[in-house]
Amino acid sequence: MIDQAMMDQALWTLGRGTGITALGFLTLSVALGIATRSGRPLLRLPRFAVADVHRFGALAATLLIGSHMALLFFDPYAQLRLIDFVVPFLGAYRPVWLGLGTLAFDILAVIVLTSMLRHRIGLRVFRAVHWATYALWPLALAHALGNGTDTGHRWFLAFAASCALLVAISLLWRLRTDFVEYARTRISADTR
Template sequence: MSSATMDSALWALGRGTGVVALVMFTLSLVLGVVSRSGRPLPGLHRFGTSDLHRTAALTGTGLVAVHLASLLFDPFAQLRVVDFVVPFLASYRPLWLGLGTLAVDTLAVITVVSLLRHRLGPRVFRVVHWATYVLWPVVLLHALESGTDAGTTWFRALAAVCATAVVVAVGWRLTPSYAERGWSRHPRRAA
């Protein structure tokens, strides 16, 4: 395989994994909002919804790892290892790549806390898990301004669909009647 072919493959892999990671994180966020408090989705029980939410988040995390590795080895990306850890140091579009770095750092913290959920307790997990509401718009801004496809019509349309899905889910969640709908817990009665 020639060097040019390998460079093109790394570029395509980095590009594709970044786009699909955005879709997976959007799906995960929407599922997390919609299934809050154990509410099931049509056709899925609440545990199925929870598993789908977790799978989408882990898939997005894996795609980000591949995204970073492929861009690290892509000579045209001109990224250094420090650019993946310390934000706003990149030579190319430092603000937008810095947002990507902040997203990766936040994603790492969320992932570690999620894996240690049972040791850290529900309060710590909940507080850190809420960081996903900050993570998602940072990821979207990074994608809209630093990616190769950022200015294309198809990507702008995809980003608009993702943003609309999140806004609708969060808007629905914030409606006053949300607490009155769906599944609710009832304490056990003493026999």
């Protein structure tokens, strides 16, 4: 028979693990989302393949975030209430860092909803809402660094730094002047 202390420890460990894994998949999805907008193949993969991995990463991150939240809701140490999942900065434990996670979740919920309604709301609205991912990812990273109990471990700091580096490289690649979207704009402006 499993005692309550072991069950609480399991909930806490699984809650942390799903959060860390979700950050990894969210990072992958954000980096690939940035990469697919370039119009260029990535590592010899065609654009549709990169887009499929981007969507898979986003779905995996969303499911892991849901698991992270559910596991920590039932964990007595975390002391989460249902309102903590929707309204930021009300939590009992590190309310600022928990609030950043709540904000990230709220943004994620809007992104998921508009992704499911993409064909009904139109591409322009979908893209405008999808830009919120540029706020979602740093909020999630800040939540992990501020609220996570593994921030004192080198492996976690290396993981977080790797996530930040991957997104930074993707952003720098997108901001290059030969980025396909910018090249089209330059061609249009040069023909005037």
